[in-house]
Amino acid sequence: MSDWSYWLIGAGILVVAELFIGTFYLLMIALGLLAGALAAWLGAGGPLQTLTAALVGVLATVLLRRSRFARSRRGQAANDPNVNLDIGGRVSVPQWHERRARVMYRGALWDVELQGGLEATPGDYRIVEVQGNVLIVARP
Structure with missing residues (x-):
């Protein structure tokens, strides 16, 4: 050959x-x-x-x-929708207490924190990050 x-x-x-x-x-x-x-x-x-x-x-x-x-396109797992399927989900918050709330999401009670700089008013929010069992939310 x-x-x-x-x-x-x-x-x-x-x-x-x-x-x-x-x-x-x-x-x-x-x-x-x-x-x-x-x-x-x-x-x-x-x-x-x-x-x-x-x-x-x-x-x-x-x-x-x-x-x-x-180049890696990955961010933190806490706010990566490819890793955590809850990112982008919607929750309804009836009332806030010191920028924290407790809501029912997917059949369980979750702690919710408001993303920094936003006003805590009741309403619908979008999940932007998950830190353990705490959902970080922002306005949609």
Whole structure:
């Protein structure tokens, strides 16, 4: 077999491994291996093939790391609606006592606190955060 076919087999193995792991970093290294296959197909020697594969793989990995895909979008679990399904829910507060209340929500009594800076008036509120068994609410 030719050198370029070994590079392609390696790239294929990394693509399959990436499917099981779920990161894009193995795909970037596979791009480097594809560049090594291209260099081999063009007739470059072994050291130049390896150098090409390494440079393209490292460059692709660095570019991925600096892209928006590598940045974490997660916030705190207390106010992340993807983690806590109560975020965005509605509660009705009949009366407040020192910016705190007790309300029935999903069949249980919950403590409710008003988000800072808001006026404590009876009415409907939206859950913006959950801290333990306390719902932090704001106006909808």
